[in-house]
Amino acid sequence: MSTTTAAPATRPYLSYVYAYPHKTAYRPLAGRPALRELWAAERKDALSLYLHIPFCEVRCGFCNLFTRIGAPDELTTRYLDALDRQATAVREALGDEEPVRFAAAAFGGGTPTFLTAAELERLCDIAEKRMGAELRSVPLSVETSPSTATADRLAVLADRGTTRISIGVQSFVEAEARAAVRPQRRADVEAALDRIRDARIPVLNIDLIYGIDGQTEDSWRASLDAALGWRPEELYLYPLYVRPLTGLGRLDADGGASADAAWDEQRLRLYRAGRDHLLAHGYEQVSMRMFRRADAPRTDGPDDYACQTDGMIGLGCGARSYTTKLHYSFDYAVEMREVRAIIDGYAATEDFSRAEVGRYVDGDEARRRHLLQSVLQAEGLRLADYRERFGTSPADDFPLDLARFEARGWLDASAGASGLLRLSPEGLAHSDALGPELFSPDVRAAMAAYELK
Ligand code: SF4
Numbered sequence: 001m002s003t004t005t006a007a008p009a010t011r012p013y014l015s016y017v018y019a020y021p022h023k024t025a026y027r028p029l030a031g032r033p034a035l036r037e038l039w040a041a042e043r044k045d046a047l048s049l050y051l052h053i054p055f056c057e058v059r060c061g062f063c064n065l066f067t068r069i070g071a072p073d074e075l076t077t078r079y080l081d082a083l084d085r086q087a088t089a090v091r092e093a094l095g096d097e098e099p100v101r102f103a104a105a106a107f108g109g110g111t112p113t114f115l116t117a118a119e120l121e122r123l124c125d126i127a128e129k130r131m132g133a134e135l136r137s138v139p140l141s142v143e144t145s146p147s148t149a150t151a152d153r154l155a156v157l158a159d160r161g162t163t164r165i166s167i168g169v170q171s172f173v174e175a176e177a178r179a180a181v182r183p184q185r186r187a188d189v190e191a192a193l194d195r196i197r198d199a200r201i202p203v204l205n206i207d208l209i210y211g212i213d214g215q216t217e218d219s220w221r222a223s224l225d226a227a228l229g230w231r232p233e234e235l236y237l238y239p240l241y242v243r244p245l246t247g248l249g250r251l252d253a254d255g256g257a258s259a260d261a262a263w264d265e266q267r268l269r270l271y272r273a274g275r276d277h278l279l280a281h282g283y284e285q286v287s288m289r290m291f292r293r294a295d296a297p298r299t300d301g302p303d304d305y306a307c308q309t310d311g312m313i314g315l316g317c318g319a320r321s322y323t324t325k326l327h328y329s330f331d332y333a334v335e336m337r338e339v340r341a342i343i344d345g346y347a348a349t350e351d352f353s354r355a356e357v358g359r360y361v362d363g364d365e366a367r368r369r370h371l372l373q374s375v376l377q378a379e380g381l382r383l384a385d386y387r388e389r390f391g392t393s394p395a396d397d398f399p400l401d402l403a404r405f406e407a408r409g410w411l412d413a414s415a416g417a418s419g420l421l422r423l424s425p426e427g428l429a430h431s432d433a434l435g436p437e438l439f440s441p442d443v444r445a446a447m448a449a450y451e452l453k
Contacts, residue, residue: 012264013239016289017376017435019320020369021359023332025446032354033326035093042311042323044094046103049133051083051123052316053107054343055114057147059336060170061181062209062242066318066332067110068340076115078347079316080122086315087130089352094313102133103310106141110318113148117156124160131313136161143168146184146192154199164203165196166236171212172226179213180240186226193230202297203233210270211240211263217273224277233296236289237274239267239432271429285378288431317346321355328358365440366390367397372438376431380415380422394421401438410434 015022054067055076071079094100105127115123127133141164142157149167157165169189171177177184196204206227210220227235275285283291312322320329330346333339361369371394374381383393395402402421405411410427412420427434439447 011260011433012268012430013241013432014436016238016241016432017372020372020435020439021327021361021365021443022447023320023329024450025443026327026329026332026357026359027446029326029328029355029358032356034354035090036095036353038323038326038328038355039094039311044098044100044311046101046310048310048312049102049105049127049131050312050314050316050319051105051107051112051127052109052314052319053079053112053115053123054110054316054318054339055079056109056111057114057145058182060168062170062240064241064334065110066334066339066342068336068343071114075343075347076119079343080115080119080126082347082349083123083315084126084130085350086352087126090313090315091131093353100132102131102138102313104139104141105133105135108141108143110143111145111148112142113144113150113153113157115153117150117152120153120156121160124156126315131315139163141166144192144196146189149192149196151195151198154195154201158199158201162201164205164234165199165201166205166207166234167192167196168207169193169223169227170207170209171215172223173215173219176212176215176219176223179215180209197230204230205234205236206230206232207236207238208274209238209240210274211267215266215270217270220270220273221277224274228281231293233293235278235283235291237271237278237291238289239271268429275429285428287377288428317343322361325362326355326358326360328355331357359443359446364397365443367392367394368438368440371398372435375421375423376428376435378423378428380412380420383416383419383421386421398438404437405434 052066055071056063056067056069059067059069091100107123112123113120124135128135138161140160140162142162143166144153145168149165154165170180170182172186172189174184174186193204193206208223208227224235271288275291278291279285282294284294286292311324312320314321314329317330318332320327331342333342367390370386370389371381374386375394381394386392386394390397402411405423405427406413408426408430410423410430412422412424412427415422423431423434
């Protein structure tokens with residue numbers, strides 16, 4: 001089954017595989033399938049709901065998410081109107097022949113708290129009244145930023161049942177925040193965290209970034225300690241993905257190779273230092289990026305939602321939806337003008353009854369997705385689950401890939417005895433190299449063709 005022929009990985013940071021296939025592998029769907037037909041035979045009693053808010057106050061230098069700065073001409077109102085229309089159409093398409101129930105919900109972005117408190121109320125109403133999600137009874141995760149985590153917005157979110165709030169701090173060192181193109185005052189960040197703790201939302205996640213120009217092990221540990229001072233239930237440590245234009249980037253005489261190597265070395269060193277620091281402070285590692293305080297309450301939201309088969313309903317212009325066979329969304333872009341045009345197009349859309357852009361994920365692709373999503377979790381892939389779903393083992397389906405990973409020391413040789421396929425600590429450290437190597441030739445070709453556009 002395995003046809004992956006990637007060259008041995010030479011670099012540890014190729015891409016963050018948070019969903020497979022990537023949206024750059026999506027294409028306009030022939031015949032624009034009707035949602036009603038797509039969802040007719042699907043189980044709908046444990047769906048995930050995701051609402052995408054594509055607005056931010058600033059554009060961070062490291063960010064490649066689907067978002068725009070600001071919302072002129074009452075764009076947030078028009079966007080929420082469109083979300084309302086989409087939610088109505090999607091709920092209708094799900095039908096009432098079988099029970100429709102949501103087991104988890106999330107508001108992501110962009111920055112959902114770019115919306116005002118009143119607009120957040122409306123967003124919750126759309127999730128509850130249009131879609132039927134019982135927000136106060138299921139895990140609800142919301143992303144925020146230091147400047148938009150205001151007391152009035154947090155009060156709405158807490159009241160409507162938010163169980164997890166995730167804030168992008170990136171660095172508590174002001175010079176590093178500036179270098180990552182997100183100027184912020186430490187005092188403002190601390191004040192936002194104070195307001196979040198006052199709101200008594202059960203789980204606080206703090207995002208931090210390593211690999212910033214000028215960041216040292218000492219300054220990284222200082223950021224980690226500042227975060228630990230808030231006793232966050234979760235911490236995400238992200239490697240920076242946009243090479244700094246100064247410092248490391250200045251070593252560019254050989255076309256960037258030595259600068260890249262120095263940057264890779266810095267990121268791997270800071271990753272290991274950060275991981276070890278958190279493990280020594282009572283956190284357990286969930287994936288390369290995610291750490292959870294060992295005594296924290298468990299609220300299994302979409303971010304750590306490891307279930308492979310339940311459906312996902314995404315609302316908003318950048319959200320994906322998943323049936324068992326098709327992943328779909330709207331058009332995708334990274335360039336600012338294109339992003340703005342797609343958001344404007346979404347806000348003006350009247351007919352949301354069909355899937356527009358997507359990719360079928362069945363057969364070999366479903367096995368790859370299962371393998372990728374499980375093996376990149378620290379606890380690994382349960383071989384019995386894989387066999388139950390596909391009738392085979394990963395070793396049957398991906399012998400060459402697994403042999404290559406084993407030769408590089410990326411697999412935990414002792415895990416098989418417990419019925420698991422699990423990465424070694426070094427394998428986990430190289431998640432962003434290992435993941436992309438498991439992409440199918442078709443998906444790679446589609447992604448490469450997209451990048452040429
Ligand atoms: S606030 Fe978040 S979504 Fe917005 S630009 Fe910064 S990193 Fe990206």
